[in-house]
Amino acid sequence: MAFEKVSGSSRAGTSAKISLRKSGSIGINSVALDEYFSEDEEFAEVYFDEEENRLGIAGKEEKTDDSYKITRSNSGGTVAPSSFLKGEDLIPEITTQYSPETVRHGSVDLVTIDLNNPIGTHGSPVSDDEEDEEDVEE
Helix, strand or coil, X not given: CCCCCCCHHHCCCCCCCEEECCCCCEEEEHHHHHHHCCCCCCEXXXXXXXXXXXXXXXXXXXXXXXXXXXXXXXXXXXXXXXXXXXXXXXXXXXXXXXXXXXXXXXXXXXXXXXXXXXXXXXXXXXXXXXXXXXXXXX
């Protein structure tokens, strides 16, 4: 068996992932950002279906009263609805990854994650004295 060199760009993986971070933000890896959000979408509105325990994100080109900034980097993006996530008790003890899918909600296309169906975790649990500076790449 021969070794193959792993490129730095493969670290984010090849599958789209959206994460709920223990820091109170939503991480979108570069694959998911490219697949589900256009470069013109600089903002996002966040939806929550409490009954189905699903979180939805709708990309927006213009800022609205209900939108959050999508902060982009080479490794993905971040949306930070921290107060909402805290109020709904959705901030995990450990960053948790989900597989996104598109769902039509009325006239809005949502990128959704099923909070009952995580695909993995990243990092370590929150500790009382820990200051968390997580990378987008998950």
